[in-house]
Amino acid sequence: MKIGLVSLGCPKNLVDSEVMLGLARQAGHTVTADPAEADVLVVNTCAFIEPAREESVSAILEMAAHKTGGRCRRLVVTGCMAERYRDELRREMPEIDVVLGTGEVPRIVEALQGRAEILPGAKPAYLYTDRTPRVLTTPAHLAYVKIAEGCNYKCAFCVIPRLRGRYRSRSVRSVVREAEALAARRVKELILVSQDSTYFGADRGERGALARLLRRLNAVDGIEWIRVLYLYPTTITAATLEAMAECDKVCKYVDLPLQHASDTVLRRMRRPGTRAGYARLIDRIRSTVPGVTLRSTFIVGFPGETEAEFADLGRFIEAAGFDHLGVFTYSHEPGTSAGRLADDVPRRVKLGRQRLLMTAQKRRVAAASRRRVGERVRVLVDGPSAEHPLVLSGRLASQAPDIDPVVYLTDADPAACRPGTFVDGVVTAARGYDLVVRPLPGGKTA
Numbered sequence: 001m002k003i004g005l006v007s008l009g010c011p012k013n014l015v016d017s018e019v020m021l022g023l024a025r026q027a028g029h030t031v032t033a034d035p036a037e038a039d040v041l042v043v044n045t046c047a048f049i050e051p052a053r054e055e056s057v058s059a060i061l062e063m064a065a066h067k068t069g070g071r072c073r074r075l076v077v078t079g080c081m082a083e084r085y086r087d088e089l090r091r092e093m094p095e096i097d098v099v100l101g102t103g104e105v106p107r108i109v110e111a112l113q114g115r116a117e118i119l120p121g122a123k124p125a126y127l128y129t130d131r132t133p134r135v136l137t138t139p140a141h142l143a144y145v146k147i148a149e150g151c152n153y154k155c156a157f158c159v160i161p162r163l164r165g166r167y168r169s170r171s172v173r174s175v176v177r178e179a180e181a182l183a184a185r186r187v188k189e190l191i192l193v194s195q196d197s198t199y200f201g202a203d204r205g206e207r208g209a210l211a212r213l214l215r216r217l218n219a220v221d222g223i224e225w226i227r228v229l230y231l232y233p234t235t236i237t238a239a240t241l242e243a244m245a246e247c248d249k250v251c252k253y254v255d256l257p258l259q260h261a262s263d264t265v266l267r268r269m270r271r272p273g274t275r276a277g278y279a280r281l282i283d284r285i286r287s288t289v290p291g292v293t294l295r296s297t298f299i300v301g302f303p304g305e306t307e308a309e310f311a312d313l314g315r316f317i318e319a320a321g322f323d324h325l326g327v328f329t330y331s332h333e334p335g336t337s338a339g340r341l342a343d344d345v346p347r348r349v350k351l352g353r354q355r356l357l358m359t360a361q362k363r364r365v366a367a368a369s370r371r372r373v374g375e376r377v378r379v380l381v382d383g384p385s386a387e388h389p390l391v392l393s394g395r396l397a398s399q400a401p402d403i404d405p406v407v408y409l410t411d412a413d414p415a416a417c418r419p420g421t422f423v424d425g426v427v428t429a430a431r432g433y434d435l436v437v438r439p440l441p442g443g444k445t446a
Contacts, residue, residue, distance in 0.1 A: 001029050003112060004038030004072075006059050007137065009046025011193050011229070013079055014137065015128070015146040017044045020078065020108040022133030027109045031135060035066050040074040040112050045081035047163065049331035056081045064095035076100065076111045080163045083124065084335075102126070102164055124150065124165030130177035139382060141188040141420030142401060147175050147213070148194035152203075153232075155259075156270045156338035157299065157330065160195055167196065167203050172213045176220065183222030188420050189380065190217065191400065192228045198235040211239035218247035224422065225380065227251045227400060233258055233281055234272050241288040251397040252292045254285055259299050261316035262309035269302060270337065275316055282320055293398035295324035300357065301350030302330045303341035310353050317357060323368070324404050325361045327354045362433070365405075369430030376426050379407050379437055383419040392417055394437075405433035412439050 003024045007017035020042065021031050032038050041063040045056035056079075066072040074097045077089060083101035090099060098111040103124040127149045128134075136143055150165040151158075179190055192213075194200065201209020210228075217226050226249050231240075233256055244250050260266050261275045285292055298313060317325065329350035332343040377396055385393035385408060392409040394417075399405060409417060409425065417423055417439060425437040 001039035001112065002032045002037055003029050003040050003042065004032050004035045004063075005042040005044065006035075006063060007044045008056055008059060009044075009048065009052060009080065011144040011191065012146055012149075012195070013044055013046060015134075015144050015193070016079065016102075016105055017042075018134040018137055019105055019128050019132055020044070021135035021137070023106065023108050024112060025135055026133045027112075029112065035063060035072070036070050038066070038072055040076065041066060041072050042076045042078060042108070042112075045077060045079040047079075047081035047084045048159070049333065051331075053081060060089075060093060060096065064093070067095055074098070074112070074114060076108070078105070078108070083163045084159065124163065125168070127168055127170060129170065130174045130181065136185075136187075138401075139419055140186065141380070141382075142191065143182050143187045143189075144191045144193050145175060145178055145182070146170075146194060147192050147197060147200050148203075151195040152199070153196070153272075154270055154337070156268065156341075157259075157302065157333065157336055159333055159335050162335060164195065167199055169194075169199075169201050169203050169206075169209070171204075172201070172206075172209060172216060175213055176216045179217050179220050179223060183220050186222070186420065188223065188422075189225040189227065190223055192226070194230060196230060196232040196235060197228050198231045198237070198240060202235070208237065208239045211237065211243040214240070214243040214247055214250050218249045223249060225249060225251050225397060227253055227397075229255045229400065231256055233278060236281065236285070238284075238288070241285060244292075245289045252289050253295070253398060253400065254289070254292055255295045255400070256281075256285075257297045259297065260302065260309075260313055261298075262305075262312040265302055265305055265309050265313075268304060268338075268341075269299075275312065279316070279319070293323045294320070295326075295400075295404070296320075296322050297326040297328065298357070299328050299330050300353040301345040301347075303332075303338060303344055305330075305345055314357060314360070318360065321364065322361070323365075323398065325358070326403070327357045327361075329354050365433055366430065369433070369435060372427045372435065373429065374427060376424065376440075377407075377435075377437060379409065379423045379425055379439075381409065381417045381419055381421045381423055382406075394423070396435075405435070407435050407437050410436055410438050 046052040076098045078100040082099045148169040150167045152167045379394040381394040425439045429436040
C-alpha cells in the first residue's frame, strides 16, 4: 500500500513519525507525500496547547476528506492528541479507523493493515533504538535524534508527563550507533532532542552521561555540527558545559527554557528555580562556553501574574540579553494543576505583555546584527529560501532550524552552494532578525 503521513508538533513528534514510516516501509509499504495517492493516511497529532489541538483536528478532517472523495481506505490518528483524547476522537470523528497513543508506535503496521479496528491503549513506555528503521523527512543533511522520552517534572502548565510517561533514556552506545549510521547517509548536523536533555542518563543511574555522549559524538566521522535542544536549567552540569566548550563539533548553543523569572510565578508554575539562580547559571554558561548563543522561552499571563511580576520578568530578560527569545501567552489546559486555577489574566493583557517583550527583543537583536556586518562566518546551506525562492538560505552554528532566524546568501553559485554544503562568507547586511551573507571566493569548506 501507499502510506501518507502528516506530522504535527515538535521535533520529538517528528522522530516518531519517521519511525512509523520506517516500520511501514520495512513491512513492504511505500511512502507518498501526496495524500491523494495514499491508500492509508496517518495524522501524527500534537495536543500541547489549544492551538495545537485545533491544528490537529483540522488536519484529521482534511485527510478524512480523502476517504470519501479519493483513494484512501483507512485513516489512522496517532500521537499526543490520540493519547489524551482517544475515546473522544473515536466518538466524535467516525472517519477515524484506528487511534494509536504515544506508547503504541510499534503497532503502526498492524493499524495500517487493518488487523484491528480499535486497539487497546498501551502505557507510554516506548523508546526507539538505533536498530529501529526510520525514513528521514528532514533535509538530507540534518536529522533529529531523540535521546530520551517522557518527563518526570510536574510543571503546573504542562501535560507532557501524562502524555509521554516518565523519563527514560537511551544508552550512549545506541545514540552513537545511530549517529554513525546517519553520518554514513551524509547527514552533517545532528540535533539531539528530548523533553529534558540535561537529565539524559540520570534515570539509568549514569552521572555525566550527556557530557560523555557529546564527546563520543564529536568523534563520529562525517558529522560536522551537534546541537542539543531543551536543556533544563536545574540539571545542567559543569561537565556538560565543559564538553560543549571543548568539542569542536558541538554547537556553542544553549536552549534554556526558563518560562519565567519572578520567584512567585515560578513557584506557582512549580518550576524548581529562582531568578537569582537563573542569573548565576547564565553567567556560568557564558564564562564556561565563550561565544555561546543563548536561547530561552517564557510564558506571560500565567494565572495570577501581576504587573509587578511581569516587570520582574522584563528586567530579567533585559539584563540577560538572550540571543534568541520566544514569548508565549499562557494556555489554560485541562488536566494540569494550573487548570484548576482561575485563568484571570485577560487575553488582551497577555498579548500586550507578549508584544512588549518581543518588541524589546527585536530592538536588541537588530542592534546586535548591525554590529556583525563585516564579520566572517561559516554557513550551512539549507537550500532555496521559502520566502525568496531565488535566494539561498542557510544557518550559522548559532541558529537552529525552524525556530531561529536564518542567513540569506547573495551572489551565491548554486552549484557550489548545494544543500548540506558549508560555505565561508562575510556578513553584508542585517534585515530584521536575519543576516545577509556574501560567500567568499573559494569559500566552500565541506
